[in-house]
Amino acid sequence: MTVKPDIPRTPAEEELLKRFADCDPCDALSSLRETAMAHFARTGLPHRRVEAYHYTDLKALIRDVPPRGTLPADELAQATVAGAPGWGNASVNRLVFIDGHFVAGLSDAGALGEGVGFIPLAKALSEKSVILERVGALPVPESDPEVALNTAFMQDGAVLEIAPGTEVATPIEILHLATGAVASFPRHLVLVGKGASVNLVETYSGPAETAYQVHATSEVDVGEGATVTFLKRQEDGSGAMHLSTTVVRLAEEARYHQTGFAIGASVARAQSFVTFAGSGAEATLDGAILGRARQHLDTTMVIDHAVPGCNSREVIRAAIDDRAKGIFQGRIVVRPDAQQTDGRMMSRALLLSDGAEVDTKPELEIFADDVQCAHGATSGEIDEDMMFYLMSRGIPADEAETMLIAAFLEEVVDAIDPEPLREALSARIEMWLGERRRPA
Amino acid sequence: MLEIKNLHVAVEGNEILKGIDLTVKPGEVHAIMGPNGSGKSTLSYVLAGKDDYDITAGEVLFNGQNLLEMAPNERAVAGLFLAFQYPIEIPGVATMTFLKTALNAVRKERGKDELSTPEFMKLVKEKSAKLNVSQEMLRRPLNVGFSGGEKKRAEILQMALLEPALCVLDETDSGLDIDALRVVSDGVNALRSPERSMIVITHYQRLLDHIVPDIVHVMARGRIQKTGGKELAKELEAKGYADYVGEAAA
Numbered sequence A: 001m002t003v004k005p006d007i008p009r010t011p012a013e014e015e016l017l018k019r020f021a022d023c024d025p026c027d028a029l030s031s032l033r034e035t036a037m038a039h040f041a042r043t044g045l046p047h048r049r050v051e052a053y054h055y056t057d058l059k060a061l062i063r064d065v066p067p068r069g070t071l072p073a074d075e076l077a078q079a080t081v082a083g084a085p086g087w088g089n090a091s092v093n094r095l096v097f098i099d100g101h102f103v104a105g106l107s108d109a110g111a112l113g114e115g116v117g118f119i120p121l122a123k124a125l126s127e128k129s130v131i132l133e134r135v136g137a138l139p140v141p142e143s144d145p146e147v148a149l150n151t152a153f154m155q156d157g158a159v160l161e162i163a164p165g166t167e168v169a170t171p172i173e174i175l176h177l178a179t180g181a182v183a184s185f186p187r188h189l190v191l192v193g194k195g196a197s198v199n200l201v202e203t204y205s206g207p208a209e210t211a212y213q214v215h216a217t218s219e220v221d222v223g224e225g226a227t228v229t230f231l232k233r234q235e236d237g238s239g240a241m242h243l244s245t246t247v248v249r250l251a252e253e254a255r256y257h258q259t260g261f262a263i264g265a266s267v268a269r270a271q272s273f274v275t276f277a278g279s280g281a282e283a284t285l286d287g288a289i290l291g292r293a294r295q296h297l298d299t300t301m302v303i304d305h306a307v308p309g310c311n312s313r314e315v316i317r318a319a320i321d322d323r324a325k326g327i328f329q330g331r332i333v334v335r336p337d338a339q340q341t342d343g344r345m346m347s348r349a350l351l352l353s354d355g356a357e358v359d360t361k362p363e364l365e366i367f368a369d370d371v372q373c374a375h376g377a378t379s380g381e382i383d384e385d386m387m388f389y390l391m392s393r394g395i396p397a398d399e400a401e402t403m404l405i406a407a408f409l410e411e412v413v414d415a416i417d418p419e420p421l422r423e424a425l426s427a428r429i430e431m432w433l434g435e436r437r438r439p440a
Numbered sequence B: 001m002l003e004i005k006n007l008h009v010a011v012e013g014n015e016i017l018k019g020i021d022l023t024v025k026p027g028e029v030h031a032i033m034g035p036n037g038s039g040k041s042t043l044s045y046v047l048a049g050k051d052d053y054d055i056t057a058g059e060v061l062f063n064g065q066n067l068l069e070m071a072p073n074e075r076a077v078a079g080l081f082l083a084f085q086y087p088i089e090i091p092g093v094a095t096m097t098f099l100k101t102a103l104n105a106v107r108k109e110r111g112k113d114e115l116s117t118p119e120f121m122k123l124v125k126e127k128s129a130k131l132n133v134s135q136e137m138l139r140r141p142l143n144v145g146f147s148g149g150e151k152k153r154a155e156i157l158q159m160a161l162l163e164p165a166l167c168v169l170d171e172t173d174s175g176l177d178i179d180a181l182r183v184v185s186d187g188v189n190a191l192r193s194p195e196r197s198m199i200v201i202t203h204y205q206r207l208l209d210h211i212v213p214d215i216v217h218v219m220a221r222g223r224i225q226k227t228g229g230k231e232l233a234k235e236l237e238a239k240g241y242a243d244y245v246g247e248a249a250a
């Protein structure tokens, strides 16, 4: 690690490098970790001149990195889970992680059913399980500093294997909770076998006004003809920094529907990398983003059409209030072989106050000729004609606004599967809208 | 009921209404006819409280209240209803949800109990059947994908639900086929009562055969140029607006 970084290291970078040097990463993944950290040593935290991080300058935003947490005592763990965002009437099987550690006693690992294999990453590491060969095997952009940090420091996470043909009836929720100002580096690996189907949920939540950090990475490998829905519910606490990466590979004829629901954290950046590795696959990546106060909510995605005949759709809706900032970066790459690609991306932002800001960067990189690709982005305020129409029927201004904001988010919310999860998120949006009308 | 006195309205510096005087008494049906661009819709929007207009002079009293100082929803609660010439499409808001929200908002402000969902459903079923509005249509997003005629029928359904004191119908007949015109007119006539007044804006005598007005006004170039009985509408149908536009009328 003698290569000099082009910019002087920040205290946070020094701290991360020192921590890596101090800990003993002599586990089954040590060579992976060392490669990752070597990358990080070269790049450091990404800053505004790194294109993908232009709007979310981590070098400036991450001043320090809190220590990693330890497994909390039972009582605290129970109280923490009791306060977690719920699902109303929906039943989910939970895998609970608190401060980055799997809490077996509060999880439904035993209820996942036949055909669903689960092992906490920490256990896989200590047992040197063969499954570890699959970690980092997906086309992860290893130069990405966030993925590198996660790889260097990952301790625990969910390793799930869905056997071919298994239809998992109950959604599986990976629930991340924080109890205090800690940094966690959860790493999940979900391997979905041929023809299987599963509804996955990742939920993030934690205490308000607490400077904890989440540096998460999930790898989802969707087998031939398999169907996966992946709902990411980011409700981190108001002082939190949420940095997460979802890496997805889709085999032939796979169906993948991701919804990113971003409502929490002080600074959040959720990035997704989806690669089509087999033809005839379809991916939909939606986003519902609700920002207020001074939140900074970044949604970034790269869709890589590496093979012919795949469809991708991205529908993003961002409702931004107060002095919050919403960012959407979407890139569709169509490689020379990927003929008959159909890729469409549409983002819309609703600015709810004069101080609200939205930055959008859609990009198409097309190297094949027989393709249909399109992107569009709009941003604007609440439509005055619609407001007038609703009010002319006796509906007060605040209620009319609430109806129009909910309507704006509807296209994304309506597509959430299965229905009970959709209802729970609708209720959560209603709550947000209610708080907007009656500020605390 | 309604008293408009010397109302002047401008948009972006252009004066569109140039001194409107109009008094509507309880139970009266007034028709306003006039060439395109004469300011009829502007008048109806100003009455309903649309924001885009500068009221440069005049006043409007609605049952003694200063209408121009009220928010659009307050006007609706007070009993004013505008059936839009071009109803607005609102994707993502189900028509049924909208109707219930509007009705309960108005009821609440009028000091009545809000309707429960079953009570509301029963009421809507009854009113929509009379206007040939299907339940399927009510499940769709508000006005989205409605045909021209469906939009107009939906407006009258809203009017029937909100039980206004003064109905302003801006070209409710445009886009209606002959049968729909009858259904809509019957719906409007069913709402006629000694307490309820109407202002019917139209280009065609045809509508006034169904909804027979007490008083007819000719509006042109931002003013009411002539007022008469229902025979005035027949005269306009025969002779057009030539007498009211251009220099001769100045």
Ligand SMILES: Nc1ncnc2c1ncn2[C@@H]1O[C@H](COP(=O)(O)OP(=O)(O)OP(=O)(O)O)[C@@H](O)[C@H]1O
Pocket (backbone or CB within 6 Å): B011, B012, B016, B034, B035, B036, B037, B038, B039, B040, B041, B042, B043, B052, B085
């Ligand atoms: N928001 C606006 N901005 C600029 N001009 C406007 C606006 N609203 C109305 N006008 C102008 O005011 C005039 C009157 O328009 P209005 O819609 O009231 O006419 P109308 O009598 O309803 O016509 P029609 O019979 O075609 O419906 C027109 O010249 C129109 O272009």
Ligand SMILES: [Mg+2]
Pocket (backbone or CB within 6 Å): B040, B041, B042, B085, B170, B171
């Ligand atoms: Mg008009």
